[in-house]
Amino acid sequence: MAQLVVNGVDVSVVHIANTRALRRTGLLGRSSFTEAMWLPGIKSVHTIRMQFAIDVAHVDKAGKVLRVQTMK
Numbered sequence: 001m002a003q004l005v006v007n008g009v010d011v012s013v014v015h016i017a018n019t020r021a022l023r024r025t026g027l028l029g030r031s032s033f034t035e036a037m038w039l040p041g042i043k044s045v046h047t048i049r050m051q052f053a054i055d056v057a058h059v060d061k062a063g064k065v066l067r068v069q070t071m072k
Contacts, residue, residue, distance in 0.1 A: 014038050047071045
């Protein structure tokens with residue numbers, strides 16, 4: 001876990017999924033998630049078998065949020 005400021009907004013807890021195992025598990029098995037998860041180097045995400053909607057922020061290499069998309 002780490003602390004991150006994105007576009008001036010403090011995201012207090014960030015889970016970094018930087019291994020294949022962490023990315024594969026992701027948020028599966030959770031009924032909610034109030035923190036943020038960073039998937040470095042990932043160009044796409046899916047929500048197969050997810051129990052709740054998530055917001056996905058697309059970020060450039062400089063850390064600037066380009067767009068946010070809600071995935072159900």
